[in-house]
Amino acid sequence: MSRKLLLKNAHIEGIRFFEAYRKNGGYAAVEKALRMTPEELVEQVKTSGLRGRGGAGFPTGMKWSFLAKPEGVPRHLVVNADESEPGTFKDRYLMEYIPHLLIEGMIISSFALGANLSFIYIRGEYSWIPDILEQAIEEAKANGFLGKNILGTGFDLEIFVQRGAGAYICGEETALLESLEGKRGNPRLKPPFPAVKGLWERPTVVNNVETIAAIVPIIELGGEEYAKIGVGKSTGTKLISACGNINKPGVYEIDMTISVEEFIYSDEYCGGIPNGKRLKACIPGGSSVPILPANLLLKTMNGEPRLMNYESLADGGFATGTMMGSGGFEVLDEDQCVVKHTMSLARFYNHESCGQCTPCREGTGWMYRILQKIENGQGTMQDIDLLWDIQSKIEGNTICPLGDAAAWPVAAAIRHFRDEFEWHILNPELCRTQNYGLAGY
Ligand code: L3W
Ligand code: SF4
Numbered sequence: 055m056s057r058k059l060l061l062k063n064a065h066i067e068g069i070r071f072f073e074a075y076r077k078n079g080g081y082a083a084v085e086k087a088l089r090m091t092p093e094e095l096v097e098q099v100k101t102s103g104l105r106g107r108g109g110a111g112f113p114t115g116m117k118w119s120f121l122a123k124p125e126g127v128p129r130h131l132v133v134n135a136d137e138s139e140p141g142t143f144k145d146r147y148l149m150e151y152i153p154h155l156l157i158e159g160m161i162i163s164s165f166a167l168g169a170n171l172s173f174i175y176i177r178g179e180y181s182w183i184p185d186i187l188e189q190a191i192e193e194a195k196a197n198g199f200l201g202k203n204i205l206g207t208g209f210d211l212e213i214f215v216q217r218g219a220g221a222y223i224c225g226e227e228t229a230l231l232e233s234l235e236g237k238r239g240n241p242r243l244k245p246p247f248p249a250v251k252g253l254w255e256r257p258t259v260v261n262n263v264e265t266i267a268a269i270v271p272i273i274e275l276g277g278e279e280y281a282k283i284g285v286g287k288s289t290g291t292k293l294i295s296a297c298g299n300i301n302k303p304g305v306y307e308i309d310m311t312i313s314v315e316e317f318i319y320s321d322e323y324c325g326g327i328p329n330g331k332r333l334k335a336c337i338p339g340g341s342s343v344p345i346l347p348a349n350l351l352l353k354t355m356n357g358e359p360r361l362m363n364y365e366s367l368a369d370g371g372f373a374t375g376t377m378m379g380s381g382g383f384e385v386l387d388e389d390q391c392v393v394k395h396t397m398s399l400a401r402f403y404n405h406e407s408c409g410q411c412t413p414c415r416e417g418t419g420w421m422y423r424i425l426q427k428i429e430n431g432q433g434t435m436q437d438i439d440l441l442w443d444i445q446s447k448i449e450g451n452t453i454c455p456l457g458d459a460a461a462w463p464v465a466a467a468i469r470h471f472r473d474e475f476e477w478h479i480l481n482p483e484l485c486r487t488q489n490y491g492l493a494g495y
Contacts (some may be wrong), residue, residue: 056309057283069154082274102272105364107292121249135174137177141382156266157213163261173216174187174216175233218239224239226455231253234253235254241408272290285361292310292381294383296383300325301326313360314361327387334347334387337384338367339381342379342463396464408456411453442465
């Protein structure tokens with residue numbers, strides 16, 4: 055059984071409220087952290103090996119140590135709660151059921167970073183969660199953990215919750231900052247990174263909800279102990295939101311040593327595939343990461359079981375591997391049509407493109423229309439090559455990663471399921487009346 059650090063108290067009645075949270079050890083990490091120096095805290099986070107849980111996996115301690123500290127300029131912590139990646143709903147779970155864990159992590163992190171004004175930017179569609187967060191903030195304040203002179207240490211902190219307005223792109227950190235400043239959420243060119251020029255051009259750390267929540271067990275256990283959990287550069291635990299053709303969709307905390315096979319088939323996690331169907335493919339890290347067919351998903355290139363962690367999921371690069379991404383784990387059974395699925399993702403990215411870069415603005419639309427043509431049985435073999443050509447011209451040629459995120463799923467679908475695209479073209483009548491999954495797999 056995986057060790058639980060973030061969800062260990064999730065089942066306790068009333069844990070959403072301060073009283074139960076505190077009674078079960080809550081805010082002890084703040085008390086410990088405020089007795090340490092900010093530099094010591096950053097060192098603990100570096101030692102823990104924690105990597106950003108939003109998708110990129112960038113080392114958190116390194117990001118914190120990049121934070122510029124010009125004299126007299128305020129610094130900020132911004133929590134990215136704009137969880138909009140299709141298949142990803144782990145941050146929602148944390149905020150909805152254990153909001154104090156995030157607030158506690160934010161107090162420690164803000165102290166470590168020297169921030170007195172911190173923000174949670176939450177996706178607009180999570181319309182019921184800001185009230186939960188605001189209540190947790192009020193409770194923490196009423197108990198001396200927020201506001202002026204926290205626990206008599208002289209440290210002041212205010213936290214504000216800002217709702218987004220339904221744009222996926224505002225989960226990209228610089229678009230989020232633009233939106234927080236009251237502007238249209240257009241991504242900025244990096245560098246400068248937010249750590250140097252962020253909110254209102256001030257040094258800003260933007261971290262995912264789960265990343266900041268993980269600061270609490272890191273301080274409780276110490277960075278060294280935290281680093282012992284997991285394997286290699288995949289330390290600690292990771293929340294996975296599992297969905298698709300599985301018996302037990304939900305949010306699971308894993309310790310990154312378990313295999314993909316165990317995660318899909320064990321009763322502790324997904325509980326297998328309904329109706330005894332075969333596993334066809336999986337998108338293990340949110341819609342932006344490459345899809346992998348079952349044979350590559352379960353084993354790495356040297357035949358070892360593929361594990362649920364950053365390195366193992368990426369084994370072999372994109373030719374034979376994928377990414378941990380945000381931990382949005384989507385399983386496709388034998389009845390699913392990869393062309394249809396890819397078309398649906400292409401429509402999403404086309405709709406969510408902010409339109410600043412030509413390859414993304416135009417390319418996502420072209421990819422969607424070509425995929426639609428193939429899915430509707432009107433495609434030609436040249437369309438597959440055209441699709442490949444378009445995705446290759448988007449990747450790496452845009453301001454923000456949305457372009458890459460739109461290109462990778464298309465590239466992976468063609469790379470691993472070309473026969474399925476060809477079937478659609480060779481069987482136009484059939485594919486108008488049934489899924490490839492039902493007909494061709
Ligand atoms: C200072 C440097 N800071 C890098 C910081 C940078 C950022 C972090 C990672 O995209 C991915 C994307 C999606 N000085 C720095 C530095 N940083 N060098 O490190 O940066 P980066 O550019 O690698 O990634 P990103 O722009 O943060 C995120 C993928 O995640 N993704 C998306 C998931 C979406 C959600 C959601 O809806 N919640 O999670 C899933 O895989 O494709 O590749 O903070 O500033 N020299
Ligand atoms: Fe906007 Fe797409 Fe360019 Fe990102 S890649 S800045 S979403 S047009």
